[in-house]
Amino acid sequence: MSSRTQNFLVPIISIILGLIFGAIVMLISGYNPVAGYTALWNGIFGSSYNFGETVRTIIPYVFSGLAVAFAFRTGLFNIGVEGQLIMGWFAAAYVGFAWDLPTIIHLPVAILAAALVGAAWAFIPGILKARLGVHEVIVTIMMNYIALRSINPLIAAVTGGAERTPKVHESASLRSEFLQSLTDYSRMHWGFIIAIIGVFVMWFILEKTTLGYELKSVGFNRNASEYAGMNVKKNIVLSMVISGAFAGLAGAMEALGTFGNIASMSSFSGIGFDGIAVALLGANQPVGVFFAAVLFGSLKNGGINMPNEAGVPNEIVSIVIALIILFAASGYVIRLLLDRAGKSKKEVK
Amino acid sequence: MEYVIEMLGIRKQFGDFVANNNITLQLKKGEIHALLGENGAGKSTLMNVLFGLYQPEAGIIKVNGKEVKITDPNVANRLGIGMVHQHFMLVENFTVTENIILGHEPTRGGTINIKDAAKKVQELSERYGLNVDPYAKIEDISVRMQQRVEIIKTLYRGAEILIFDEPTASLTPQEITELIQIMKLLIKEGKSIILITHKLQEIMDVSDRVTIIRKGEGIGTVTTSETNPIQLAEMMVGRQVTFKTEKKEAQPKDVVLKVENLVVADNRGIEKVKGLNLEVRAGEIVGIAGIDGNGQAELIEAITGLRKVKSGKVELNNKDITGFKPRKITEAGIGHIPQDRHKHGLVLDFPISDNIALQTYYKEPFSKNGIMDYKKVRGIAADIIKEFDVRAASNMSLARSLSGGNQQKAIIGREITRNPDLLIAALPTRGLDVGAIEYIHKRLIEQRDKGKAVLLISFELDEVMNVSDRIAVIYDGAIIDTVFPRETNEKELGLLMAGQELSSKQSKGGDA
Numbered sequence: 023m024s025s026r027t028q029n030f031l032v033p034i035i036s037i038i039l040g041l042i043f044g045a046i047v048m049l050i051s052g053y054n055p056v057a058g059y060t061a062l063w064n065g066i067f068g069s070s071y072n073f074g075e076t077v078r079t080i081i082p083y084v085f086s087g088l089a090v091a092f093a094f095r096t097g098l099f100n101i102g103v104e105g106q107l108i109m110g111w112f113a114a115a116y117v118g119f120a121w122d123l124p125t126i127i128h129l130p131v132a133i134l135a136a137a138l139v140g141a142a143w144a145f146i147p148g149i150l151k152a153r154l155g156v157h158e159v160i161v162t163i164m165m166n167y168i169a170l171r172s173i174n175p176l177i178a179a180v181t182g183g184a185e186r187t188p189k190v191h192e193s194a195s196l197r198s199e200f201l202q203s204l205t206d207y208s209r210m211h212w213g214f215i216i217a218i219i220g221v222f223v224m225w226f227i228l229e230k231t232t233l234g235y236e237l238k239s240v241g242f243n244r245n246a247s248e249y250a251g252m253n254v255k256k257n258i259v260l261s262m263v264i265s266g267a268f269a270g271l272a273g274a275m276e277a278l279g280t281f282g283n284i285a286s287m288s289s290f291s292g293i294g295f296d297g298i299a300v301a302l303l304g305a306n307q308p309v310g311v312f313f314a315a316v317l318f319g320s321l322k323n324g325g326i327n328m329p330n331e332a333g334v335p336n337e338i339v340s341i342v343i344a345l346i347i348l349f350a351a352s353g354y355v356i357r358l359l360l361d362r363a364g365k366s367k368k369e370v371k
Numbered sequence: 372m373e374y375v376i377e378m379l380g381i382r383k384q385f386g387d388f389v390a391n392n393n394i395t396l397q398l399k400k401g402e403i404h405a406l407l408g409e410n411g412a413g414k415s416t417l418m419n420v421l422f423g424l425y426q427p428e429a430g431i432i433k434v435n436g437k438e439v440k441i442t443d444p445n446v447a448n449r450l451g452i453g454m455v456h457q458h459f460m461l462v463e464n465f466t467v468t469e470n471i472i473l474g475h476e477p478t479r480g481g482t483i484n485i486k487d488a489a490k491k492v493q494e495l496s497e498r499y500g501l502n503v504d505p506y507a508k509i510e511d512i513s514v515r516m517q518q519r520v521e522i523i524k525t526l527y528r529g530a531e532i533l534i535f536d537e538p539t540a541s542l543t544p545q546e547i548t549e550l551i552q553i554m555k556l557l558i559k560e561g562k563s564i565i566l567i568t569h570k571l572q573e574i575m576d577v578s579d580r581v582t583i584i585r586k587g588e589g590i591g592t593v594t595t596s597e598t599n600p601i602q603l604a605e606m607m608v609g610r611q612v613t614f615k616t617e618k619k620e621a622q623p624k625d626v627v628l629k630v631e632n633l634v635v636a637d638n639r640g641i642e643k644v645k646g647l648n649l650e651v652r653a654g655e656i657v658g659i660a661g662i663d664g665n666g667q668a669e670l671i672e673a674i675t676g677l678r679k680v681k682s683g684k685v686e687l688n689n690k691d692i693t694g695f696k697p698r699k700i701t702e703a704g705i706g707h708i709p710q711d712r713h714k715h716g717l718v719l720d721f722p723i724s725d726n727i728a729l730q731t732y733y734k735e736p737f738s739k740n741g742i743m744d745y746k747k748v749r750g751i752a753a754d755i756i757k758e759f760d761v762r763a764a765s766n767m768s769l770a771r772s773l774s775g776g777n778q779q780k781a782i783i784g785r786e787i788t789r790n791p792d793l794l795i796a797a798l799p800t801r802g803l804d805v806g807a808i809e810y811i812h813k814r815l816i817e818q819r820d821k822g823k824a825v826l827l828i829s830f831e832l833d834e835v836m837n838v839s840d841r842i843a844v845i846y847d848g849a850i851i852d853t854v855f856p857r858e859t860n861e862k863e864l865g866l867l868m869a870g871q872e873l874s875s876k877q878s879k880g881g882d883a
Contacts, residue, residue, distance in 0.1 A: 232738045235725070242720040249677060249707070249715040250729040251698025 032353045040349030044342035057332040065327025066320045074205025080319030084217040085272035086297025087311040089265045094306045096261035097241040102162025103269040104294025105169035106143045110136035110270025114277035115284040118190025128193040133274045140270020141263045148262030152255035174286040186285035196279040211279035225308040375400045375563050381430035390416040394589035396582045403564045405578035409804035413587040423447040453525025457536040463510040471524045515546045534565045544865030551577050571600040618816045621840035623652035627793050627824035633683035635673040643669040645848035656825040658839030666848035667828050675707050676700040706791030710798050716782045719771040724752035726770050727785050759784035776807035797828040846870045
């Protein structure tokens with residue numbers, strides 16, 4: 023089997039296997055898998071509204087996936103995407119409602135603010151890792167909680183005690199009447215274009231710049247990078263900062279697109295943590311992350327429809343979705359099985 | 372004639388690759404039988420077949436005349452076959468006895484009976500003159516003692532046939548002599564030995580017969596007393612080999628590298644380089660001879676900026692470069708073939724072509740304004756790969772997929788092409804076969820003839836004697852003497868390496 027057909031076959035077989043096992047779970051629990059999957063499909067593509075909602079679910083996943091993947095490529099595990107996202111969310115929402123600027127400046131400034139604040143939030147674990155060797159996993163987890171616990175007081179501080187910020191001004195919003203009219207007033211917004219740009223930016227940094235060469239080199243082999251005269255510490259900090267900027271952008275999508283504001287939070291959004299799965303599913307490749315986010319976001323949004331339309335309870339929906347993702351992520355195992363099948367065929371000959 | 376082991380017509384294949392083909396090795400009782408071959412010739416495969424790790428596709432194995440199937444190492448152990456590994460399989464913070472009984476712990480009432488075991492270890496140690504303390508911790512004893520622990524381990528398990536895998540690789544000449552004594556004693560006690568090596572002199576010194584394999588094929592078995600090193604080398608390589616690397620007289624000029632009173636500490640803060648002085652001139656190769664762990668690694672890391680200098684000075688072309696960052700030092704004109712090519716020399720998951728750009732990627736022509744020009748990288752890499760005869764499936768193959776020799780050639784190509792004034796080569800031929808070694812030595816000498824300074828660090832006396840114009844012997848973090856290859860010999864160097872200064876001629880005594 024050529025590697026190209028394999029690259030094409032493996033994800034498809036993986037997802038089919040996931041669907042089969044999901045169906046078995048539904049059967050055992052006494053639900054009709056056909057109805058369940060029809061509901062899932064309809065939840066994703068069934069109406070223009072559902073489709074619009076699917077797209078807007080995908081958008082922040084692209085960014086959180088890119089954030090995790092970027093750090094991974096430099097050998098760092100950024101579990102702090104969630105916290106960086108929350109801080110970016112707040113920054114974009116604040117700039118969006120508190121400042122008055124023309125659209126052409128306001129929107130970019132609000133997006134940039136989210137990226138900068140996300141980057142700053144990731145700078146802390148980066149510098150601690152580079153200077154003192156503190157493991158980034160510990161610090162980023164802590165930073166998540168600091169973000170979660172400080173977001174409500176922050177919202178209260180800028181609003182004079184309210185639970186949510188006012189909606190961002192029109193000039194900073196990613197929503198558009200045009201997209202809403204196309205998708206039956208879904209919350210779909212222009213962020214999908216920014217997400218595609220984000221994918222391109224990550225690809226460009228890693229594959230075209232000297233910075234990307236250094237980051238990858240440090241990720242693969244710190245000792246050889248040091249020997250080659252690269253500043254390993256600087257690269258660690260930079261990698262975290264860029265990763266944090268992507269995470270901040272995920273927050274900006276929520277602030278300027280989906281919700282138009284930030285409301286007080288009692289728990290994490292989960293987008294940042296799901297970004298870890300998205301990144302791994304996408305093999306830490308920009309384009310891979312994009313498709314992984316599409317799969318992830320589609321299942322998330324489509325799954326919402328399953329309890330309503332097919333009566334499959336939320337818990338089972340979560341299991342089914344988790345199974346599909348699990349199989350999609352275990353492409354390695356399937357590759358191995360395909361290889362073995364190919365080999366035994368050869369030996370028979 | 373009685374054979375204790377007969378491997379007849381062994382064939383072992385991995386996929387399409389034939390690692391062993393029609394190899395016959397017959398070990399007589401009470402002999403030292405050398406197994407000679409280049410790296411990758413299939414020595415290890417053959418021994419792994421004997422040890423039960425691989426199953427042969429064809430051929431039979433007989434032990435004491437009876438045909439056997441050795442399905443796993445436990446079977447080999449039961450048949451009395453023991454292996455002294457090149458890389459010791461010892462738990463550092465266990466005692467000698469604990470290591471020896473590992474996996475076969477004698478128990479009494481559910482607890483390990485360490486006392487009886489230690490007594491048995493003591494007995495074996497005395498019987499074979501090994502002088503090992505059963506209660507010493509592995510991390511506290513020297514390499515040569517650790518090797519003896521490995522020997523006792525096989526004897527403890529009742530081995531009658533001992534396989535020694537490259538046992539002299541990390542020993543000094545004196546220690547090698549001791550090891551040979553031990554081997555001879557083992558033979559006297561009725562054991563039989565297979566000695567895996569590619570060092571010809573050793574074979575001439577100790578073995579009774581030699582079996583040679585080349586590229587997986589059994590070439591034949593000869594009696595040592597009826598052959599000579601040149602013939603053995605030809606059988607091993609398949610062509611004529613020059614032992615003495617041809618070179619003209621050195622023409623040393625200005626001092627390129629000057630190291631003054633250098634003090635460097637290792638990671639634990641222990642001083643490893645203690646006030647070292649060294650000079651390397653343009654147009655000469657200075658070889659640093661010494662036993663591993665006498666400060667060589669720290670010295671190089673300090674010169675190349677990878678390790679902090681505690682005190683002292685490093686000058687390159689009369690310019691102080693002490694404490695410079697690695698990039699500054701590289702740009703000042705130092706090329707470095709690192710000791711550990713996997714750890715420092717290459718990014719194994721990068722393609723070869725990207726590895727060629729490792730130190731110069733940030734400059735034209737490889738990049739411009741922070742944007743890489745991968746087309747140029749591939750183009751220039753292709754030239755270097757061709758010029759230095761790096762054999763890879765493609766220039767885009769990952770460095771990981773290359774053989775050690777080809778990886779090393781790629782590094783040498785990269786370093787030499789940067790045209791440095793000083794080339795540091797640390798163990799440049801470690802683990803490589805005769806052909807690759809010859810090539811690399813030629814390249815080093817070529818640099819010298821171009822008027823560059825070369826600093827060679829090696830644990831191999833042959834290499835130091837052959838390639839260097841001057842030899843600086845390092846012991847305990849300092850250069851204790853500098854000699855000329857023409858005016859010295861292996862014995863004298865060995866004594867120096869063990870820390871005995873020749874001028875005083877006094878034996879310092881004690882256990883090194």
